[in-house]
Amino acid sequence: MSQVIQDKVIDEKLEWSRINADVIASMQSPRRAYWVALAVCIAMLFCAVAAEIYQYKYGMGSAGLNNPHMWDMYIATFVFWIGMSHAGTLLSAILHIIHAQWRKPIYRFAEAMTTFSLMTAGIFPMIHLGRVWNLYWVLPYVSDRGIWPNFRSPLVWDAFAISTYLSSSALFLFIGMIPDMAILRDHTTGWRKKFYGILCLGWRGDDRQWRNFRRTYMLLACFLIPLAISVHSIVSSDFAMSIMPGWHITTFPPYFVAGALYSGCAAIMTLFVALRYFFRMEEYMTLNIMEKTCKLTFAIAMVWTYLNLIEFAATWYGHNIYDKELLIDKATGPYAAVFWTMIFCGMVVPFTLCFQKLRRHMPSMLVVSILLNLGMYVERWMIVAPTLAMSHQPHQWDVLWGTVIQWAIVFGSFGWFGLLFLIFVKLFPCVSMYEVKELCFHLKHEIEEEEHEKQHAAKAKAGATAGGGASPAGNPGLEGA
Amino acid sequence: MSLKNILENFSYYRRDAEAGGHHEYEHRFAMAIDLDICTGCNACSTACYAENNLPVVGKERFEAGQAMHWLRVERYWDEIEGDYPEQGAKMIPMMCQQCGAATCEPVCPVAATYHTPDGLNAQVYNRCIGSRYCSNNCPFRVRYFNFWSYYEDSWPEPLRMQLNPDLSVRDKGVMEKCTFCIQRIRNAKDKSQREERPLVDGDIITACAQACPTDAIVFGDTMDPESRVSKAWAKHQIHRGPVTAKKQKADEEIRGYRVFDELNVDPSVMYLERVRDTEV
Ligand code: SF4
Ligand code: SF4
Numbered sequence: 001m002s003q004v005i006q007d008k009v010i011d012e013k014l015e016w017s018r019i020n021a022d023v024i025a026s027m028q029s030p031r032r033a034y035w036v037a038l039a040v041c042i043a044m045l046f047c048a049v050a051a052e053i054y055q056y057k058y059g060m061g062s063a064g065l066n067n068p069h070m071w072d073m074y075i076a077t078f079v080f081w082i083g084m085s086h087a088g089t090l091l092s093a094i095l096h097i098i099h100a101q102w103r104k105p106i107y108r109f110a111e112a113m114t115t116f117s118l119m120t121a122g123i124f125p126m127i128h129l130g131r132v133w134n135l136y137w138v139l140p141y142v143s144d145r146g147i148w149p150n151f152r153s154p155l156v157w158d159a160f161a162i163s164t165y166l167s168s169s170a171l172f173l174f175i176g177m178i179p180d181m182a183i184l185r186d187h188t189t190g191w192r193k194k195f196y197g198i199l200c201l202g203w204r205g206d207d208r209q210w211r212n213f214r215r216t217y218m219l220l221a222c223f224l225i226p227l228a229i230s231v232h233s234i235v236s237s238d239f240a241m242s243i244m245p246g247w248h249i250t251t252f253p254p255y256f257v258a259g260a261l262y263s264g265c266a267a268i269m270t271l272f273v274a275l276r277y278f279f280r281m282e283e284y285m286t287l288n289i290m291e292k293t294c295k296l297t298f299a300i301a302m303v304w305t306y307l308n309l310i311e312f313a314a315t316w317y318g319h320n321i322y323d324k325e326l327l328i329d330k331a332t333g334p335y336a337a338v339f340w341t342m343i344f345c346g347m348v349v350p351f352t353l354c355f356q357k358l359r360r361h362m363p364s365m366l367v368v369s370i371l372l373n374l375g376m377y378v379e380r381w382m383i384v385a386p387t388l389a390m391s392h393q394p395h396q397w398d399v400l401w402g403t404v405i406q407w408a409i410v411f412g413s414f415g416w417f418g419l420l421f422l423i424f425v426k427l428f429p430c431v432s433m434y435e436v437k438e439l440c441f442h443l444k445h446e447i448e449e450e451e452h453e454k455q456h457a458a459k460a461k462a463g464a465t466a467g468g469g470a471s472p473a474g475n476p477g478l479e480g481a
Numbered sequence: 482m483s484l485k486n487i488l489e490n491f492s493y494y495r496r497d498a499e500a501g502g503h504h505e506y507e508h509r510f511a512m513a514i515d516l517d518i519c520t521g522c523n524a525c526s527t528a529c530y531a532e533n534n535l536p537v538v539g540k541e542r543f544e545a546g547q548a549m550h551w552l553r554v555e556r557y558w559d560e561i562e563g564d565y566p567e568q569g570a571k572m573i574p575m576m577c578q579q580c581g582a583a584t585c586e587p588v589c590p591v592a593a594t595y596h597t598p599d600g601l602n603a604q605v606y607n608r609c610i611g612s613r614y615c616s617n618n619c620p621f622r623v624r625y626f627n628f629w630s631y632y633e634d635s636w637p638e639p640l641r642m643q644l645n646p647d648l649s650v651r652d653k654g655v656m657e658k659c660t661f662c663i664q665r666i667r668n669a670k671d672k673s674q675r676e677e678r679p680l681v682d683g684d685i686i687t688a689c690a691q692a693c694p695t696d697a698i699v700f701g702d703t704m705d706p707e708s709r710v711s712k713a714w715a716k717h718q719i720h721r722g723p724v725t726a727k728k729q730k731a732d733e734e735i736r737g738y739r740v741f742d743e744l745n746v747d748p749s750v751m752y753l754e755r756v757r758d759t760e761v
Contacts, residue, residue, distance in 0.1 A: 058629060059628050070617050131609070131655065138591060149591055150589055153587065153592075243620065393622040395555040395557075398546050
């Protein structure tokens with residue numbers, strides 16, 4: 001069987017009107033599981049809001065924080081969500097630039113994931129502030145008292161980096177959707193028609209518009225890649241710029257970026273399985289695409305593992321007594337169970353992605369991807385908590401597992417993210433229609449070309465053997481079916 | 482306008498890394514604490530509570546690690562053989578070390594903690610937004626955060642009458658720490674100004690030093706070579722600035738050290754090692 005046909009990520013014979021109809025139908029009548037998920041998310045969010053109101057009223061002590069543990073799960077969760085946001089950029093911008101066609105049916109929801117996980121991440125530095133009502137002091141607004149934020153502080157860099165990344169990725173998401181908005185405008189009725197009519201910004205699909213669109217899209221993609229990398233490097237400098245053992249590590253920026261891509265890819269796998277089921281997208285989110293995502297995830301997982309091992313080795317052989325002691329404590333001390341969970345989920349579980357049987361089995365991929373994300377979550381926690389628990393000053397050593405309030409807010413953040421995401425996929429097409437059409441179009445041509453060549457070769461062969469029985473060339477059209 | 486200010490005084494703001502902190506110190510307040518005569522009585526800690534309006538948080542919150550003791554007397558144990566294992570107890574009063582190169586300062590996003598020309602690491606309560614990064618980056622872990630609002634619980638009427646009017650009561654969400662009793666420094670400076678004379682050694686005494694029954698805590702200005710603390714620092718060969726080489730202890734008498742000196746944070750508190758005679 002030819003390579004093109006075997007690797008083909010979508011059935012190239014999908015008609016364009018079918019694509020439109022399928023995607024629009026998905027936005028109108030999802031399976032019941034969608035509504036269940038929506039209800040669960042709202043309930044989770046409700047827990048978090050209640051907890052946050054309590055914490056706002058009575059103070060940060062209600063989260064159980066204490067003297068050595070000034071930061072805890074809030075910051076770990078913040079890093080986790082920031083990390084999630086990197087996969088969208090990877091799929092839509094990096095793979096766009098290197099012309100990986102298979103990204104096309106799935107990049108839209110990955111990009112939405114970027115925007116929403118950033119919106120979730122951005123909440124955490126806010127709610128963890130002692131006096132959140134003075135939040136705007138972090139921004140460099142001109143005040144007549146001549147007071148500026150402290151530009152040396154990584155937290156100020158965070159504020160800049162995250163707001164830049166959030167606005168650019170939201171813009172990127174929106175621009176990529178314009179042609180689809182126009183399709184929706186033409187195919188829907190009622191309020192939806194008005195809504196998409198405004199959002200498509202007068203798209204008519206003429207030549208000039210397409211050319212400008214492509215240029216803008218490429219430009220934004222190029223802008224977004226360095227931005228994504230810098231954002232997580234800056235988040236890592238929250239830790240790397242301090243002098244605490246286990247934080248003051250020079251490999252942190254690449255390590256964080258790799259971790260971010262890793263957890264992001266795992267999240268894409270989870271959402272892939274979920275959306276495929278909720279919206280009956282089996283024809284668009286095909287198993288071949290899943291396979292490719294899995295392979296990508298595996299490669300990134302190995303990079304992350306490597307960087308992690310380097311970090312351990314550097315700590316072990318560098319003779320910094322505080323760092324070394326902390327590393328030993330992580331592996332054997334009170335946090336040992338969490339530490340080994342991280343090692344297992346982050347470094348061992350990805351090897352399941354090596355098996356094709358598993359890669360094509362959706363339920364097990366759901367479990368694996370959730371395990372991977374669990375590993376990445378506790379990884380972030382293992383960066384934040386043990387350093388605080390066992391830093392320089394032994395008198396202040398303490399282990400913290402958080403209180404109900406803290407857990408509720410962390411838990412609720414998943415609800416908040418899920419809610420935003422589920423609303424998004426109901427309002428906007430989670431599969432990019434025009435790019436899927438493009439993909440089908442290219443694929444058709446490629447296959448035709450291949451068939452052509454084959455027939456050509458067969459003919460030449462037949463000519464050479466000069467009527468030697470039946471033609472050895474099968475019918476490639478049958479194999480593709 | 483502030484932007485104009487920055488542009489005009491650019492050379493002032495553009496300090497090179499080595500200069501660090503303030504160029505022109507007026508004073509550099511410091512301490513010397515003799516652990517050999519410290520009995521671990523906690524009088525200093527109590528005095529600090531009274532002087533600085535520190536809330537008493539109660540048993541539960543103390544156990545949760547949310548106590549507000551700016552000065553805590555840390556107790557460590559050496560394993561000692563023999564009839565009197567109590568001999569192995571070691572006390573060390575630990576408060577903010579007012580580091581010369583304080584790691585807590587550069588990380589504050591709103592510059593609520595900064596260095597004063599007195600060599601102090603000051604905390605501006607009104608500016609603090611409670612990101613708690615400073616505390617995370619303090620190797621001594623001596624910054625305390627108002628995790629709750631303590632005003633109602635800690636000073637029920639009529640206890641409010643005992644609050645020190647020279648400084649504020651902090652509300653929830655604000656970081657605080659030992660200030661070297663900045664209100665006393667302020668008062669002494671004002672007094673000396675009124676009397677038109679320079680500040681002399683002994684004008685300022687911190688609450689902890691005042692309360693110490695054995696006079697283990699000595700407070701003063703290291704820029705004044707005649708002060709008690711300067712003499713103590715000189716005698717024990719402790720100098721300002723980063724550590725350059727390992728100190729050689731030729732003399733038994735030289736017992737001075739600064740905690741975590743190897744981190745190059747330039748602490749302003751010198752401790753004198755405890756002398757233990759294990760033969761007794
Ligand atoms: S002891 Fe801690 S809080 Fe005090 S100046 Fe040094 S780093 Fe800052
Ligand atoms: S110098 Fe003042 S604020 Fe600092 S520990 Fe002593 S009494 Fe407390």
